[in-house]
Amino acid sequence: xxxxxxxxxxxxxxxxxxxxxxxxxxxxxxxxxxxxxxxxxxxxxxxxxxxxxxxxxxxxxxxxxxxxxxxxxxxxxxxxxxxxxxxxxxxxxxxxxxxxxxxxxxxxxxxxxxxxxxxxxxxxxxxxxxxxxxxxxxxxxxxxxxxxxxxxxxxxxxxxxxxxxxxxxxxxxxxxxxxxxxxxxxxxxxxxxxxxxxxxxxxxxxxxxxxxxxxxxxxxxxxxxxxxxxxxxxxxxxxxxxxxxxxxxxxxxxxxxxxxxxxxxxxxxxxxxxxxxxxxxxxxxxxxxxxxxxxxxxxx
Numbered sequence: 017x018x019x020x021x022x023x024x025x026x027x028x029x030x031x032x033x034x035x036x037x038x039x040x041x042x043x044x045x046x047x048x049x050x051x052x053x054x055x056x057x058x059x060x061x062x063x064x065x066x067x068x069x070x071x072x073x074x075x076x077x078x079x080x081x082x083x084x085x086x087x088x089x090x091x092x093x094x095x096x097x098x099x100x101x102x103x104x105x106x107x108x109x110x111x112x113x114x115x116x117x118x119x120x121x122x123x124x125x126x127x128x129x130x131x132x133x134x135x136x137x138x139x140x141x142x143x144x145x146x147x148x149x150x151x152x153x154x155x156x157x158x159x160x161x162x163x164x165x166x167x168x169x170x171x172x173x174x175x176x177x178x179x180x181x182x183x184x185x186x187x188x189x190x191x192x193x194x195x196x197x198x199x200x201x202x203x204x205x206x207x208x209x210x211x212x213x214x215x216x217x218x219x220x221x222x223x224x225x226x227x228x229x230x231x232x233x234x235x236x237x238x239x240x241x242x243x244x245x246x247x248x249x250x251x252x253x254x255x256x257x258x259x260x261x262x263x264x265x266x267x268x269x270x271x272x273x274x275x276x277x278x279x280x281x282x283x284x285x286x287x288x289x290x291x292x293x294x295x296x297x298x299x300x301x302x303x304x305x306x307x308x309x310x311x312x313x314x315x316x
Contacts, residue, residue, distance in 0.1 A: 058091035069106040085123035111159035119168025159248035181244030189221040259297040260315035
């Protein structure tokens with residue numbers, strides 16, 4: 017049964033991404049830098065040079081504070097599908113190009129015009145999209161420097177790590193609207209910060225800032241003295257030093273192992289480790305260590 021939980025890597029097709037920017041451009045996170053003529057609301061960009069292997073997934077819907085409507089959701093799922101196929105991708109940074117906003121949650125104006133069935137379908141597709149993000153084979157980092165409300169907070173929860181800037185604000189206000197978090201918030205939040213803290217935030221809808229998020233474990237890094245984008249890139253660079261196959265199997269071992277008992281988790285780790293033994297990356301890592309140089313991993 018464990019073998020079925022550990023899909024074998026390899027055989028990924030390569031799909032074109034939407035645009036490409038040099039790694040130095042990350043220092044200038046402006047909406048203008050990634051605005052496209054065809055009004056894309058989600059943009060996927062590979063970095064190059066020393067940041068090769070890192071992708072930026074950018075939310076860019078400034079007029080609606082990155083609220084999630086049908087178009088943004090559709091483009092998000094397309095980008096997630098695309099990056100999942102990239103065999104050598106080592107880390108994905110999810111960020112916003114809109115100042116002081118990460119994601120304001122679902123587009124409630126659009127939602128108001130939906131029938132009950134349409135609303136239920138939309139929430140289901142939103143939940144599926146965040147599950148798609150959660151299950152990306154490579155590590156993911158959310159760069160939150162602004163409001164992450166409702167579905168926006170759930171989007172950040174679906175990433176492996178969260179880097180928060182000075183303007184970060186998290187809230188789960190759904191109960192104040194007569195609903196509950198429906199895109200994974202009731203399940204991911206308690207797994208990250210613990211049951212009682214999660215209940216408090218969801219019951220009250222209270223907003224918390226960067227410092228509170230760091231204190232309760234919702235944030236992994238707080239960018240107090242540096243731009244959040246710089247810190248997120250620094251974390252991504254550290255991750256990207258690992259081999260693509262090793263990073264993916266480490267993520268599988270941790271994520272799937274947390275869902276089973278310790279004994280089964282150890283067997284799962286053994287199954288994952290068995291997949292790195294025959295790889296060229298493992299041999300390259302050993303050779304680089306012996307030769308005192310940086311390894312050149314190829315994802316094979």
